[in-house]
Amino acid sequence: MNIFSIVGIAIAAAAIAVLLKRYNNVYSLLIGLAAGLLIFFMILNQIQPIFDEINKLMNGTKTDPKYVSILFKCLGVCFVSQIASDACRDAGETAIASKVELAGKFTVLLIALPLFGEIADLALKLMSK
């Protein structure tokens, strides 16, 4: 993840997208999507040390590894839905973009649902003491 190459890709892609917008709007959307994917891949290839560090810290606090995996799953859902909603918003379809975001929010909620039950259990346990 060389920040200078990412900046170069972003500016080149933006220039090409503006150039093509005059002839055909769809191609500028697709170029935006391609450049976004490219930059995202560059980030994902380098992100592993951060995950390892977070896992190490969580292991140090004796947190259940189930919770860490829920955290990462939510992060992945957020990334995917953000990419899709940004692409839709670029194309001018804000309604579809907000629906994708809504779907992402509900998916995150669905993934985190087991945690709510555990919080309720904990609260009940504290109250009965």
Next chain:
Amino acid sequence: MGIDLVFKIAAVGIIVAVLDQVLHRSGRDDIAMITSLAGLVIVLFMIVEQISRLFNTIKSTFGL
């Protein structure tokens, strides 16, 4: 994959735009529409490959 993908899409876009204009000027509107559709399909196939790669990477990275 690199910046080549962006340049490839740009090349297809420019070629299709030129072909579209030439065909419109010569009065072949139906062929112009088919040309722009074909260009769009080609570019979509290029993108879809990368999107599936992205999904696989995210699935393996975030354990989805």
